[in-house]
Amino acid sequence: MVGRSGREAVFDQLPGLIGDWQPDFVIVNGENAAGGFGITEAIFKATLDAGADCVTTGNHVWDQREALVFADRHERFLRPANYPAGTPGKGANIYEARNGARVMVANIMGTVFMHPELDDAFRCGEAMLQNVQLGRDADVIFVDFHAEATSEKLCFAHFVDGRVSAVVGTHTHCPTADHQILPGGTAYLSDAGMCGVYDSSLGMDKEEPLQRFITKIPKGRFEAAIGEATLSGVGIEIDDASGLATRIAPLRMGPTLENVTPW
Secondary structure (H helix, E strand, O other): OEHHHHHHHHHHHHHHHHHHHOOOOOEEEOOEOOOOOOOOHHHHHHHHHOOOOEEEOOOOOOOOOOHHHHHHHOOOEEOOOOOOOOOOOEOEEEEEOOOOOEEEEEEEEOOOOOOOOOOOHHHHHHHHHHHOOEOOOEOEEEEEEEOOOHHHHHHHHHHHEOOEOEEEEEOOOOOOOOOEEOOOOOEEEOOOOOOEOOOOEOOEOOHHHHHHHHHOOOOOOOOEOOOOOEEEEEEEEEOOOOOOEEEEEEEEEOOOOOOEOOO
């Protein structure tokens, strides 16, 4: 979700989509929900009220300083797991889905072109899977891999293929068309895209970033774009017996991109 337009589109449309499609579990990345920079506790709670079962984040998680305080209060709020020990909040958790399944959601951040000082994403993922195994400890394992480099996202997915249900990338705000089920049964998508205004620069009003590209001089703050937003995401179906994916399909609903729904 990016800014007011993005989050209001989610709040307005998600309850109806849940009613129509009856998903067992809904994950929303909320790291850009507050004016494009971070998320407040009020927005986090409103996202749950709209039907989300878990809210993931990424490199903007602490842009709203109150997140450092409320992160420890909410089990359904996740920050990247490869932050240093002692960082507020959780990087992964196990939840009960509407059908009773045990769903582990892990939020991991890439380091290529981003934050090389973080713990290695691959070692972080391996450590998690040593503690929580698909089928034994969780019926579904979903990874929000928040990263810049598509190669890092895809290589991580191959690294955990067959050991997690799905790896879905976030961060670039641009939905990709490479949704697939990997040879081992893990669903993969490089980037789910954003819920926000696509007539923009990644959900931000385009005038300021455009001027910075042209003049190399900042003239003001980045502001979230205002207008009719497009919902972007992905729907995944999981086999109850194996915990691996049987289907993955994109979601795009709004005025700018070609519309497609997973069901």
